[in-house]
Amino acid sequence: MTFGDILRTAWSNLTRRKVRTSLTSLGVTVGIFTIVVMLSLGVGVQRVIQQQFDAIGLENVVVQPRDAERNPYTRYVRPEREVVISPAKIAEWQQRPDIVSVTPIVDVNESISKRLVLPGDATATIAVGVDPGVGINNPFETPPTALAGVLRPTKDGEIVISQRALRRLGLTAEVNNLIGQEVQLVMETPRGESQSFDYTLVGVSSADNNLVALTPNDSIALKAWWFNEPDLLATEGYDYALIRAKDLNVARQLTNELRTQRFRVQSVETVLELASKIFLVINIMLGSVGGLALFVATIGIMNTMIMAIYERTREIGTLKAIGASRGNIRTLFMTEAGMIGFFGGVVGLLGGWGTGRILNRFALAYLEQEQVPIRGDFFYIPPWLIALALGFGLVVGIIAGLYPAARAARLDPIKALRHE
Amino acid sequence: MGQASSLIRTTNLQRTYQMGKNTVQALAGVDLEIERGTFVALVGPSGSGKSTLLNVIGGLDRPSSGEVWVDDLELGRAPDKKLVSFRRDRVGFIFQSFNLLPTNQAWENVALPLMLAGRGRSERRKRAEHLLDQVGLGDRADHRPAELSGGQQQRVAIARALANDPVLILADEPTGNLDSRTGRDVLLLMQRLVREQQVTLLMVTHDMNAASYADRIVHMRDGVIEQIEIVERTAEAVA
Ligand SMILES: Nc1ncnc2c1ncn2[C@@H]1O[C@H](COP(=O)(O)OP(=O)(O)O)[C@@H](O)[C@H]1O
Ligand SMILES: [Mg+2]
Numbered sequence: 001m002t003f004g005d006i007l008r009t010a011w012s013n014l015t016r017r018k019v020r021t022s023l024t025s026l027g028v029t030v031g032i033f034t035i036v037v038m039l040s041l042g043v044g045v046q047r048v049i050q051q052q053f054d055a056i057g058l059e060n061v062v063v064q065p066r067d068a069e070r071n072p073y074t075r076y077v078r079p080e081r082e083v084v085i086s087p088a089k090i091a092e093w094q095q096r097p098d099i100v101s102v103t104p105i106v107d108v109n110e111s112i113s114k115r116l117v118l119p120g121d122a123t124a125t126i127a128v129g130v131d132p133g134v135g136i137n138n139p140f141e142t143p144p145t146a147l148a149g150v151l152r153p154t155k156d157g158e159i160v161i162s163q164r165a166l167r168r169l170g171l172t173a174e175v176n177n178l179i180g181q182e183v184q185l186v187m188e189t190p191r192g193e194s195q196s197f198d199y200t201l202v203g204v205s206s207a208d209n210n211l212v213a214l215t216p217n218d219s220i221a222l223k224a225w226w227f228n229e230p231d232l233l234a235t236e237g238y239d240y241a242l243i244r245a246k247d248l249n250v251a252r253q254l255t256n257e258l259r260t261q262r263f264r265v266q267s268v269e270t271v272l273e274l275a276s277k278i279f280l281v282i283n284i285m286l287g288s289v290g291g292l293a294l295f296v297a298t299i300g301i302m303n304t305m306i307m308a309i310y311e312r313t314r315e316i317g318t319l320k321a322i323g324a325s326r327g328n329i330r331t332l333f334m335t336e337a338g339m340i341g342f343f344g345g346v347v348g349l350l351g352g353w354g355t356g357r358i359l360n361r362f363a364l365a366y367l368e369q370e371q372v373p374i375r376g377d378f379f380y381i382p383p384w385l386i387a388l389a390l391g392f393g394l395v396v397g398i399i400a401g402l403y404p405a406a407r408a409a410r411l412d413p414i415k416a417l418r419h420e
Numbered sequence: 421m422g423q424a425s426s427l428i429r430t431t432n433l434q435r436t437y438q439m440g441k442n443t444v445q446a447l448a449g450v451d452l453e454i455e456r457g458t459f460v461a462l463v464g465p466s467g468s469g470k471s472t473l474l475n476v477i478g479g480l481d482r483p484s485s486g487e488v489w490v491d492d493l494e495l496g497r498a499p500d501k502k503l504v505s506f507r508r509d510r511v512g513f514i515f516q517s518f519n520l521l522p523t524n525q526a527w528e529n530v531a532l533p534l535m536l537a538g539r540g541r542s543e544r545r546k547r548a549e550h551l552l553d554q555v556g557l558g559d560r561a562d563h564r565p566a567e568l569s570g571g572q573q574q575r576v577a578i579a580r581a582l583a584n585d586p587v588l589i590l591a592d593e594p595t596g597n598l599d600s601r602t603g604r605d606v607l608l609l610m611q612r613l614v615r616e617q618q619v620t621l622l623m624v625t626h627d628m629n630a631a632s633y634a635d636r637i638v639h640m641r642d643g644v645i646e647q648i649e650i651v652e653r654t655a656e657a658v659a
Contacts, residue, residue: 001535001536015523322533323584324504324508
């Protein structure tokens with residue numbers, strides 16, 4: 001018998017009991033459907049999150065100094081630092097060949113009062129904060145873009161301001177024409193001293209906030225004046241450093257290395273690793289539900305095949321009499337069982353895919369409504385899941401067919417021919 | 421090994437069945453020789469071992485002792501694989517209740533042995549149509565068994581038995597489920613095919629009238645051959 005003959009014969013045997021065949025394969029459909037929906041959700045969500053994190057860069061490592069033990073009686077005094085991200089440290093890291101770049105970041109505390117002023121114009125003034133910049137962005141927010149000029153200042157004395165802050169400051173011209181404008185940050189301490197710092201506008205960001213971006217040195221200068229500590233950088237160092245490693249492995253290694261140096265280290269990878277573990281557990285749990293359904297489906301197929309053999313005993317006898325080998329009979333019944341499983345798998349996969357499409361549409365509509373800027377496929381079916389679904393269907397059918405097919409192959413032709 | 425003239429040769433052929441504590445001796449030492457190209461009827465009362473002998477000769481059952489030669493093959497000692505290819509390539513079976521596959525069209529039923537032998541579909545179709553023509557059902561190739569009368573179904577089964585160009589056709593009560601008129605047609609058809617195709621036909625029957633269509637009548641009783649009768653055919657019976 002050729003492969004085509006076997007498929008054709010198996011098909012015509014299955015279609016003579018359409019309802020029974022369909023109901024039997026429905027068991028597989030339910031199992032595969034569950035697996036496809038669950039796994040595609042797991043994979044999809046994980047992928048969306050991964051994409052969000054990828055935007056930040058998985059090779060990025062955020063280093064923070066560690067504060068020394070706090071003295072409970074000096075709560076209002078800034079804590080001492082145990083380790084410091086000094087300019088020397090930055091330079092040391094920058095020299096390493098496995099590190100692509102190091103960006104020192106200064107966190108100008110929000111409690112430090114500062115106002116943006118146009119030179120000589122006392123009326124146009126708004127309170128602003130200083131954006132510490134890259135590295136700790138919320139991955140679920142759309143990153144701002146530069147509407148004009150650059151997004152981050154590159155030289156000391158430069159400033160980037162959000163479009164919104166500029167408008168409120170009274171600068172309503174076309175953003176490109178604002179580049180080069182002089183602005184001042186005015187700081188006032190509660191004790192009444194004030195100091196103004198001059199900057200040149202080099203960029204307008206789309207960020208929907210009142211933040212300005214300065215270079216680390218300029219930020220340090222603000223803080224140094226505020227705390228009245230001219231050598232603040234030497235004593236406290238930077239507040240963060242964003243290290244971009246050459247690759248993920250280096251990032252991982254670096255994380256451990258810096259931790260032993262008593263730095264506080266966060267990498268996106270650590271977060272992602274945890275997320276993956278959680279997703280793995282969820283996927284296994286959800287997959288097990290489908291697995292259970294498939295187990296039941298296997299028994300269903302087995303039952304159907306044994307019934308079919310009973311009904312077709314005389315046919316089996318006839319086939320054997322006219323020259324079918326045990327192998328022919330076994331292959332035929334295995335193929336029938338495999339087909340039931342496979343078609344169950346196909347329908348389950350299509351159903352799972354369709355359900356995913358519909359649910360994804362709802363999810364996106366919801367995110368749109370909530371203004372969460374995440375787009376993506378929450379029910380992503382990777383190629384391996386297609387193969388898995390169809391393969392599982394087929395394997396379930398074949399496993400279910402093993403015993404019935406062996407039984408059919410073993411039938412004694414004479415007894416089978418006498419069977420009523 | 422087998423002589424040119426005799427196709428089947430059995431010596432002291434025995435087949436016993438174990439039924440609990442009892443042993444049933446279905447064949448109790450059968451010595452039989454059947455020449456090529458003859459139509460042999462196997463008659464005898466029910467339970468005399470006719471079907472058992474037919475099944476052993478067809479390689480469906482194995483003897484308990486003795487030898488059974490068909491052509492150059494001793495079936496008692498042949499490995500299972502040999503028996504399968506023997507049934508597939510050299511023997512045709514005809515059953516009392518036709519045993520056509522209900523989902524297959526007439527031509528597909530006829531072509532089953534060819535399918536098992538791995539022949540291509542168009543070749544099968546051609547051969548099946550030719551055979552259906554020979555049994556007078558050329559216009560029924562696409563009908564399913566349920567759409568055919570009993571006599572037509574048995575003629576499809578005869579065509580199927582001829583499909584692999586066998587040396588031997590074995591028929592167990594082929595007219596048992598047919599009324600006497602259709603039974604007669606089927607017998608005449610088989611008689612004609614034996615003559616035209618030089619095939620050897622061994623037919624089990626308990627109906628002496630059916631047996632009268634054969635060239636030889638082998639009488640069995642209690643698992644042994646009682647008597648072999650040569651049918652003297654009158655000019656009228658041949659026609
Ligand atoms: N599979 C079997 N198991 C036990 N006894 C059997 C079996 N097949 C046949 N027999 C017995 O062998 C004897 C011959 O049977 P069978 O060849 O079918 O006779 P016939 O075809 O002449 O009616 C009978 O007594 C029958 O009961
Ligand atoms: Mg019988």
